[in-house]
Amino acid sequence: MSKTHVTTTVNGDTAEFLASPGMTLLDALRDELGLTGAKEGCGSGDCGACSVMLDGRLVCSCLVLAPEVEGRRVETIEGMAQGGQLHPLQQKFLEHAALQCGFCTPGLLVASKALLDANPDPTETEARYWLAGNLCRCTGYDKIIRAVMDAAAELRQERTA
Amino acid sequence: MSETLDKPALNIVGTRPIRPDGADKVTGRAAYGADHSMPGQLVGKILRSPHAHARIVSIDTSKARAVPGVKAIITASDFPDLASEVLEGGEQASNLRDLSLNVMARDKALYHGHAVAAVAAASSEAADEALARIKVTYEVLPHVLDVEPAMAADAPLLHAHLFTEGLEAKATAPSNIAKRHRNVRGDPEGAFAAAEVTVEGRYTTQAVHQGYIEPHATVAAWAEDGRCEVWSSSQGQFMVRTYCARILGIEISDIRVTPAEIGGGFGGKTTVYLEPVALALSRASGHPVKIVMSREDVFRATGPTSGSVMHVKLGASADGTITSAHVDLKFQAGAFPGSPVGAACMTALACYDIANFSIVGWDVVTNTPKVAAYRAPGAPIAAFAVESAMDELARKLGMDPIALREKNAVRNGTKAAYGPTFQNIGYLETLAAIRDSEHYKSPLGPNQGRGVAVGFWFNVGGESTAAVNIGEDGSAVVVTGNPDIGGSRASMAMMAAETLGVPVDRVRPIIGDTASIGYSMLTGGSRTTFATGMAVVQAAEKVILDLRQRTAKLWDVSLDHVVWRMGQAECTDPAKPDKKPMTLAALAAQSARTGGPISAQVSLNAQGAGPGFGVHLCDLEVDPETGHVTVVRYTAAQDVGKAIHPAYVEGQIQGGVAQGVGWALNEAYIFDRQGLMENPGFLDYRMPVASDLPMLDTIMVEVPNPAHPFGAKGVGEVPIVPPLAAVANALRGAIGVRIPHLPLSPPVVLEALDSKAE
Amino acid sequence: MARVTLGSECWPFTNGQSDFDIEAATVRDVIAALDARFPGLGAFADKRMAFAIDGVIHQDAWFSAVGPDSEVYLIPKIGGG
Ligand code: FES
Numbered sequence A: 001m002s003k004t005h006v007t008t009t010v011n012g013d014t015a016e017f018l019a020s021p022g023m024t025l026l027d028a029l030r031d032e033l034g035l036t037g038a039k040e041g042c043g044s045g046d047c048g049a050c051s052v053m054l055d056g057r058l059v060c061s062c063l064v065l066a067p068e069v070e071g072r073r074v075e076t077i078e079g080m081a082q083g084g085q086l087h088p089l090q091q092k093f094l095e096h097a098a099l100q101c102g103f104c105t106p107g108l109l110v111a112s113k114a115l116l117d118a119n120p121d122p123t124e125t126e127a128r129y130w131l132a133g134n135l136c137r138c139t140g141y142d143k144i145i146r147a148v149m150d151a152a153a154e155l156r157q158e159r160t161a
Numbered sequence B: 001m002s003e004t005l006d007k008p009a010l011n012i013v014g015t016r017p018i019r020p021d022g023a024d025k026v027t028g029r030a031a032y033g034a035d036h037s038m039p040g041q042l043v044g045k046i047l048r049s050p051h052a053h054a055r056i057v058s059i060d061t062s063k064a065r066a067v068p069g070v071k072a073i074i075t076a077s078d079f080p081d082l083a084s085e086v087l088e089g090g091e092q093a094s095n096l097r098d099l100s101l102n103v104m105a106r107d108k109a110l111y112h113g114h115a116v117a118a119v120a121a122a123s124s125e126a127a128d129e130a131l132a133r134i135k136v137t138y139e140v141l142p143h144v145l146d147v148e149p150a151m152a153a154d155a156p157l158l159h160a161h162l163f164t165e166g167l168e169a170k171a172t173a174p175s176n177i178a179k180r181h182r183n184v185r186g187d188p189e190g191a192f193a194a195a196e197v198t199v200e201g202r203y204t205t206q207a208v209h210q211g212y213i214e215p216h217a218t219v220a221a222w223a224e225d226g227r228c229e230v231w232s233s234s235q236g237q238f239m240v241r242t243y244c245a246r247i248l249g250i251e252i253s254d255i256r257v258t259p260a261e262i263g264g265g266f267g268g269k270t271t272v273y274l275e276p277v278a279l280a281l282s283r284a285s286g287h288p289v290k291i292v293m294s295r296e297d298v299f300r301a302t303g304p305t306s307g308s309v310m311h312v313k314l315g316a317s318a319d320g321t322i323t324s325a326h327v328d329l330k331f332q333a334g335a336f337p338g339s340p341v342g343a344a345c346m347t348a349l350a351c352y353d354i355a356n357f358s359i360v361g362w363d364v365v366t367n368t369p370k371v372a373a374y375r376a377p378g379a380p381i382a383a384f385a386v387e388s389a390m391d392e393l394a395r396k397l398g399m400d401p402i403a404l405r406e407k408n409a410v411r412n413g414t415k416a417a418y419g420p421t422f423q424n425i426g427y428l429e430t431l432a433a434i435r436d437s438e439h440y441k442s443p444l445g446p447n448q449g450r451g452v453a454v455g456f457w458f459n460v461g462g463e464s465t466a467a468v469n470i471g472e473d474g475s476a477v478v479v480t481g482n483p484d485i486g487g488s489r490a491s492m493a494m495m496a497a498e499t500l501g502v503p504v505d506r507v508r509p510i511i512g513d514t515a516s517i518g519y520s521m522l523t524g525g526s527r528t529t530f531a532t533g534m535a536v537v538q539a540a541e542k543v544i545l546d547l548r549q550r551t552a553k554l555w556d557v558s559l560d561h562v563v564w565r566m567g568q569a570e571c572t573d574p575a576k577p578d579k580k581p582m583t584l585a586a587l588a589a590q591s592a593r594t595g596g597p598i599s600a601q602v603s604l605n606a607q608g609a610g611p612g613f614g615v616h617l618c619d620l621e622v623d624p625e626t627g628h629v630t631v632v633r634y635t636a637a638q639d640v641g642k643a644i645h646p647a648y649v650e651g652q653i654q655g656g657v658a659q660g661v662g663w664a665l666n667e668a669y670i671f672d673r674q675g676l677m678e679n680p681g682f683l684d685y686r687m688p689v690a691s692d693l694p695m696l697d698t699i700m701v702e703v704p705n706p707a708h709p710f711g712a713k714g715v716g717e718v719p720i721v722p723p724l725a726a727v728a729n730a731l732r733g734a735i736g737v738r739i740p741h742l743p744l745s746p747p748v749v750l751e752a753l754d755s756k757a758e
Numbered sequence C: 001m002a003r004v005t006l007g008s009e010c011w012p013f014t015n016g017q018s019d020f021d022i023e024a025a026t027v028r029d030v031i032a033a034l035d036a037r038f039p040g041l042g043a044f045a046d047k048r049m050a051f052a053i054d055g056v057i058h059q060d061a062w063f064s065a066v067g068p069d070s071e072v073y074l075i076p077k078i079g080g081g
């Protein structure tokens, strides 16, 4: 059972690790690279707690094999705040109390950012369907959706300003 | 009544500041159960029973021990064989022997997923291989899953020594019925005979899981000197400490438990599954051991709440006065006694003033995972039956469902069905809030229905400790012993800041480990903001008294002449008009010279948590082609006493509604004929996702609780009580027939539509 | 005298009798009086029951005050989720 050497880019920086067979990207991030922001809620692609961006595409990192990220670009929740400044989505989640236990939050933030990158002006229904892969058991989604819609409005304003 | 209630205005309580742990949680820095590691840790894994009911004939671990990297293998023989003893360590008394047998099966595996052995190995692969090589010889026994078959005289027996408690005559033979509860008032039979209108129905619900997104996780170390360190995600670090100490037979002071951030609990993390196992593996291997459950483990081996079979009969006079009620509740307890049927019996009729009733409850063991608490344990199940029956009664009487409930509502001075006399309740106000809402008056569209249901929970107080430590710059750290599941740190900081008269961002709330703060009961029963909040306020008041005493000395005035206002000491002695107010920061800066650090700790056993009532209104739409049900509008009103942080109160209500809607429409444990759970994953155990729900409107009614400094009542339990029936009643309105069985999944709805068409 | 009512869980000790007038200033007095009348009931009530004094639930609270005209209702201890 030999391990595979993997070189990839995580949040803009080069990262290297040894992947054992069957290791997922989620395992690599959490256990090899010490990035525990992405969470494992199910390990089967059903909860979205492990959401990260892979080459600009939203993926469940529990479904990606670690060697697959060789030479590719991974972005995680740890890279969302820039220069000590929270991303507007992070700020709006706090202002709207869009988290209770917060376990789903990293995944929801990554997924929400992917939504707003792709669609800066989503309807509530579009936001709800986009985020349907991210389970939250605490909030009933109400405040999460409000936070996302509010962040979208703010980002649109920033863009036109 | 405490002084603070009479304060003209509150500056912080009732506002919506950003939570103090927020930045950590939106950046991924917050460390949950599985996010912590110890140097040199091993991977722990658990072997689980593949059978629903089986005698464990032998366990051969020799081949597994030979796997390279395997450092320890343990079975029940590595734990003390404990005697039956009721343990008060948790919130609800639990039996120590059952607790330990649930952690590791001894002679029998009692459900599919029951732990039978555990390994610790250097790698996950080695641990898996070792599990595969442990040879357990089982003698498979007949099993029983559902509550009524389990009560039958010829049912397979789970426990040879279980005799029904609570019968008039002592049980002479063992059975699966652990306990009967009973509560009777007046002459129910006579009143039924005289009733002008009666309704009657049989209702069933399935076992459902709390569904917290974070699986259980722990890392534990047993040092050479016998000192133990445990890091785990639970609803109470002190609960974990007590249970580990008792299950392993070690001293409380030898265990230090650090609470991780907790990724949801809802009652499901009020007991231990992994911690004693990780400690035993650590002792056997000499290394720290980390165990993280898979989602499948969570479903198969941790507590769901009960499935049930219920019977409700109501009798009323033509004007809508309910004159008699009969409620019979049969609850699955899972592998060991202790379903929440007792609380279900007490809450079943708690919203109604009825002169004659009988309530009977049955606690029944079954070959399913031992149930654990789930938000207002038992109450939503009973409310599903009673509130469905109430809806039928309103229809039969031709009465508005809220008017019927108002007519029979408990109010201040009413003797509750469970005994005591209600005081300071806000139930009528909550009913009125829904009755007068725009939602209740709005029209319905085609294929839509509207349902109303109400719910009750006692709320509890209990033991809590809080410390307030003032820094040299006048900022404050508040330490409590209660894990923060839903934002309680924010309310602790707010109550401390309000009391001290400082801005909330000058207060940092933290949660201490079991060695750094006094004992606190676990976070549950909606007790933290009430009871721990009371300890925080009292500790802050103690700090203020200390500050006033020091200032009185500085000014050479009597203590009475120093008042604390808006974060500073003010002199009211007319003889000393020159004394300028001294701020907390100024006093803190000279604390060394005035008596040392400024700090206070309060431990208390809070009494008088005010009961809570909720009234829910649900609109849903049915797709007649598929039977699919969509909730289109929902409003939940609740008496919350006083909302400390209204956004988190709304969040608690919305979260409870969402869980209740899932319970009503989709969620259920499904077993095959062998008694194996068929849907132990989120794909097949379907919880609500964002696209399943509308915005969830809330109305916070505030009838203050005089026992709390700011009037707070428990909030988190009540909102899951009404939704099951609110949804079912709305569906009844939409399709014209009653489906008395949960979940109301599309095939069930289609079948009901078809039967109606025939 | 406080009016004390026992929930059905206690009835095996009292042969079904549920209502008593008891001279008591605290919960502990109530427990002691019950145990004097029905040996074993005191320990049982202490471990398993909560005391609702004039509608307010007291759990594990020996020194909670009972007034001369108080209504004291023994109900099973309450937990929660
Ligand atoms: S952990 Fe990847 S989707 Fe749940």
Ligand code: FES
Pocket (backbone or CB within 6 Å): A098, A099, A100, A101, A102, A103, A104, A105, A135, A136, A137, A138, A139, B213, B263, B264
């Ligand atoms: S905040 Fe707890 S799961 Fe979303």
